Amino acid sequence: MGYLYTQLARFSEAAIMSMGAHLTIAVSGIFFMGIPVTFSLAAYAMVISQNFGLPLIAALGVALGAVLVASLIFVLAYLKLSADSFTVFTLASILAFDAALKSWDGLTGGVLGIAGITRPAFVSTLVRLAWFQFGLAILAFAVEQIILKTRLGRAMQAMKENKYLVESLGVSSRRVGASAIIISSFVAAIAGIVAIWRIQFLDPSFGGIMLLIEVVTIAIIAAKPKVKWLAVATLIIILLPEALRFLNLPSTIVGHLRNLIYAFILLIMIKNISEKLMPQKRFI
Amino acid sequence: MFFWQILLNSLVLGTQVLLLAVPLYLVHSVCRIYHLALGASGIFTAYALYFALSSSWPLDFAIIFAIIIAIILGLISYRLLDSSVRKKETMPGMLISLAFGIILESLMSIIFGTDAKSLVNGVLPVISWGDLHITVPGIITLAAGIVLALIFLVLINKTPWGRKLTSVSENDNLAASLGIKASSVRLGTFIIAGLLAGFVGIMTTLNTALVPTAGFPLVILAFIVLLIGGLSSLKGVIIAAYTLTLIPEFIISYSGNNWSLGDSWKMLIVFILAALILMWRPNGLFISQTRSD
Numbered sequence: 171m172g173y174l175y176t177q178l179a180r181f182s183e184a185a186i187m188s189m190g191a192h193l194t195i196a197v198s199g200i201f202f203m204g205i206p207v208t209f210s211l212a213a214y215a216m217v218i219s220q221n222f223g224l225p226l227i228a229a230l231g232v233a234l235g236a237v238l239v240a241s242l243i244f245v246l247a248y249l250k251l252s253a254d255s256f257t258v259f260t261l262a263s264i265l266a267f268d269a270a271l272k273s274w275d276g277l278t279g280g281v282l283g284i285a286g287i288t289r290p291a292f293v294s295t296l297v298r299l300a301w302f303q304f305g306l307a308i309l310a311f312a313v314e315q316i317i318l319k320t321r322l323g324r325a326m327q328a329m330k331e332n333k334y335l336v337e338s339l340g341v342s343s344r345r346v347g348a349s350a351i352i353i354s355s356f357v358a359a360i361a362g363i364v365a366i367w368r369i370q371f372l373d374p375s376f377g378g379i380m381l382l383i384e385v386v387t388i389a390i391i392a393a394k395p396k397v398k399w400l401a402v403a404t405l406i407i408i409l410l411p412e413a414l415r416f417l418n419l420p421s422t423i424v425g426h427l428r429n430l431i432y433a434f435i436l437l438i439m440i441k442n443i444s445e446k447l448m449p450q451k452r453f454i
Numbered sequence: 455m456f457f458w459q460i461l462l463n464s465l466v467l468g469t470q471v472l473l474l475a476v477p478l479y480l481v482h483s484v485c486r487i488y489h490l491a492l493g494a495s496g497i498f499t500a501y502a503l504y505f506a507l508s509s510s511w512p513l514d515f516a517i518i519f520a521i522i523i524a525i526i527l528g529l530i531s532y533r534l535l536d537s538s539v540r541k542k543e544t545m546p547g548m549l550i551s552l553a554f555g556i557i558l559e560s561l562m563s564i565i566f567g568t569d570a571k572s573l574v575n576g577v578l579p580v581i582s583w584g585d586l587h588i589t590v591p592g593i594i595t596l597a598a599g600i601v602l603a604l605i606f607l608v609l610i611n612k613t614p615w616g617r618k619l620t621s622v623s624e625n626d627n628l629a630a631s632l633g634i635k636a637s638s639v640r641l642g643t644f645i646i647a648g649l650l651a652g653f654v655g656i657m658t659t660l661n662t663a664l665v666p667t668a669g670f671p672l673v674i675l676a677f678i679v680l681l682i683g684g685l686s687s688l689k690g691v692i693i694a695a696y697t698l699t700l701i702p703e704f705i706i707s708y709s710g711n712n713w714s715l716g717d718s719w720k721m722l723i724v725f726i727l728a729a730l731i732l733m734w735r736p737n738g739l740f741i742s743q744t745r746s747d
Contacts, residue, residue, distance in 0.1 A: 201545050247729070250736045254488055254544055258677045259732065261490075265674055266725030273718040379670065383556055386549065426563040433556035437534070440546050440553070 175300040177408065179368050182303035184388065185404045187361035187381075189310045190354030191389035192400045197318070198350040199330030201253065204244050204260035205358045205385055207267045208237050210377030212359030213366040214271065214278060217287055226290050233363060234356070241355035245348040264379060271374040283373025293367055303364050310357060315397045317353070326350055327395050380429050387436045407432070456707075459586055464703040465696065466592040466661065469599030472695035473654040474676040475683075476606055477647035479691055482680070483610070484623050484643045485539040487547040491531060491555035493673030495648055496655025498558045499524045500664055501566055503656055504573055520652060528648025530554070532641050539640060540626075555670065562666035570663035573656070591660035598653065607688050619643070671721065678728045683738055690740025698724055 187209060194202040215236040219229035247259050271278045278284070293299040317323040325346045328336045333343040366372055384407060392403035411428040419427065474492060481489040502523040506516030534554055538547030578589040588596075610616035618639055621629040626636035658672060679698055683690030702723040706716070731739060 199545075201548070243729075246733065250733055252736070254548065255681050255732070255736070257545070257548060258488060258674070258681065259729070262674045262678055262725055262728070265671055266722050269718050269721035269725075273716055273722065379556070383553070390549070422567070423564045426560045429556055430560035430564070433553045433560065437550060437553040437557070440549050441534075441537070 172296060175296050176368075177412070179296070179300040179303050181404060181408045182300070182307035183361050183365045183368070184384065184408055185307040185401065186303075186310045186364070187358050188385050188388040188392075188400060188404055189314050190357040191385045192392055192395075193314060193317070193326070194350045194354045195386065195389040196393050197323070197330065197395040198326040198347060200248070200347055200350055201257040202244065202248075202260055202351055202354055203257055203382055203386075204240075204263050205354060206377035206379070206381045207260075207263050208240055208355040209358040209362035209365075209381065210267065210271070210374075211240055211362070212237050213362040213372055213376060216363055217284055217366065217372055218277060221284070230363070234359060237355055237359040238352075241352045244351050244355065248347055248351055249344055264377075264382065268374050268378060279373070281374060283371060283376075285371050287366060287370045287372060289367045289370070296368070299364075299367055303368075306360065306364060310360075311397045311401060314400070318395055318397070322346065322349060323395075380432075383429065383432050383436060387432050387439070390436060390439050393439075407435075410435075460703055460707045461700070462586060462588055462592075464700045466588070466595055467703065468696040468699035469595050470654060470658050470661075471672070471675050471679055471699055472603055472692060473595070473599045473657070474651060474672055475679045475691050475695055476603060476688075477650040478673070478676050478680055479685075479688060480606070480610075480619075480643050480650075481647050482685060484619050484640055485535065485547075486542065486623060487535055487539055487544055488551065488677065489531065489535070489647065490548060490551040490673055490677075491558065492647060492651040493655075493669030493671075493676070494555035494558040494562075495524070495527045495531070495669070496651035496653075496672070497659070497664070497666065497669040498527060498562060498655070499648075499652030500573065500655035500659045501562050501666075504566075504571055504659075504664055507573065520656065521649065524648045524652030525645055527558075527652075528645035529641075531648065532644040535644075536637070536640060555673075559666050559669065566666065568666060570665050573660050573664060578660070589661060591657055595657045595661070598657070602650070603688075603692050607692070610688060675721075675724065678724060681738060682728055682731050684740040685738065687738065687740040690738055694739065698727065701727060 187205065191202075191205055194200045212233040216229045216233035219232040220226070224232065244260060244263075248256050251259055272281055275281075289299065293302050318327070325336060325341045325343075326349075328339075328341075329343050329346050336343050336346070362377065366376070369376075388400070388403045388407050391406065392399040411431055414424055414427055474496065477492055478489060481487060481492070499520050503516055503520040506519045507513070511519070531551070531554065534550050535547050538544070538550060578591060580587050580589050581593065582588075610619060618629070618634050621632070621634060622636045622639045629636055629639075654672070655669065659668065662668070675698075676695075679695045680691055682698060683692070683694035702720045705723055706719060
């Protein structure tokens with residue numbers, strides 16, 4: 171039973187986090203790769219605040235405040251840089267944040283990380299935590315569904331098609347893009363906080379390139395701006411590598427094999443659906 | 455003397471970054487794509503050399519084997535990315551390249567393990583002038599980097615081959631109408647990029663250790679150099695490569711006893727520097743005007 175609840179929790183964490191990637195990459199066409207940074211930053215900020223004696227609510231406030239600052243930096247980069255330079259900048263932010271976590275060991279525990287993280291009383295058991303996370307995932311899907319139906323959501327979808335046309339209709343594409351990045355950063359932060367309650371151990375590998383590959387793969391598979399596609403894509407990506415458990419492979423290669431599978435899926439999907447990621451070409 | 459030793463070390467590091475920035479620049483100039491897999495491709499070539507040497511192959515065979523692997527990786531990159539290049543889909547192209555890089559990294563981890571390996575057994579040969587010391591691979595890196603950067607600077611700016619590259623990147627249909635086969639130019643570019651990346655991979659791992667994940671930080675650093683130098687200025691890329699490695703190296707080396715910074719801070723310092731520069735000059739330091747699409 172514990173295994174099933176762990177899978178439910180993993181699905182929920184991936185679903186919450188991927189909602190942000192889906193909103194930026196698949197809906198708005200913004201290739202924002204800084205999701206692992208906000209995912210990990212929120213978890214570190216909350217745990218460190220709690221270690222300094224802050225109560226849970228205040229620690230959550232500190233975590234979300236830190237994520238707000240990080241997301242504003244990403245927004246600034248988005249407004250200043252070209253689309254591809256912005257993507258490289260956000261990719262570099264993952265390495266820079268990893269370097270900061272490893273270097274500032276007095277605060278972050280360095281490469282050894284922080285152990286013994288306690289869960290809040292209301293999610294003290296894995297069962298409670300899994301259902302709580304599942305509830306959050308459903309909430310995230312509902313929020314995305316609502317966003318897609320609003321003026322902002324329609325502007326996001328239109329921006330992917332043609333941002334100059336969006337501008338000509340009086341909608342600020344800069345504001346729409348900034349909103350997508352901020353929403354994406356915050357949902358990744360929430361995913362990071364609930365994920366750390368399950369794992370109860372934090373080290374620099376918590377958010378990294380491999381996490382990015384997982385999230386981007388989900389967003390690419392769910393290429394269409396529809397929530398049900400996102401749910402199905404998350405389920406596929408979470409359950410697919412579970413088959414490796416039954417192959418009796420050495421534990422040292424299972425993680426790499428999982429990354430290999432994700433990267434292959436990503437490669438094949440992009441090769442086959444790249445036209446869905448790019449603005450439609452119309453011939454008159 | 456401490457100052458000169460730091461300067462020498464920084465020059466070697468800067469040349470390694472420059473050597474990877476040059477193929478990235480080439481691919482971007484011709485295909486308008488950020489080829490993120492080049493770092494992993496270079497490290498894969500270094501692993502090929504390691505495999506050949508540890509299997510007791512003669513050195514010349516081992517080098518030929520590594521060159522063949524680098525060419526094959528260039529060909530695979532071309533096959534994977536050419537359709538994105540032709541459709542001018544730069545973002546999917548970048549993601550394909552990232553996925554290919556992760557595939558290479560995962561394969562290296564599965565086949566060779568994640569523990570650090572060394573291409574050369576024992577201590578690297580060192581050349582000393584007074585209190586200044588440099589390893590032989592360091593000298594080769596420096597010499598090769600300076601020579602290759604100058605060659606490409608002249609080739610791209612002053613020769614018909616460079617004009618072919620530029621014409622293909624601007625408008626491949628127009629280039630085709632002038633008798634230039636765009637696909638052959640792109641194929642050649644990917645193969646040259648693969649060979650250069652392989653050379654960087656081998657030189658970098660000779661100076662440090664061979665680990666499967668070494669390529670990604672290197673390629674990101676090279677990209678930052680490209681962005682700071684300006685995507686259409688090879689001269690700017692050369693200056694940025696040395697500046698961005700010299701500054702963190704000096705900050706770390708001269709940080710005091712109470713505030714001493716380790717090597718792991720380098721990436722953070724580079725990122726902060728890059729962020730500040732890019733906020734000020736989004737198109738890079740050495741680009742005065744750009745033409746938007």
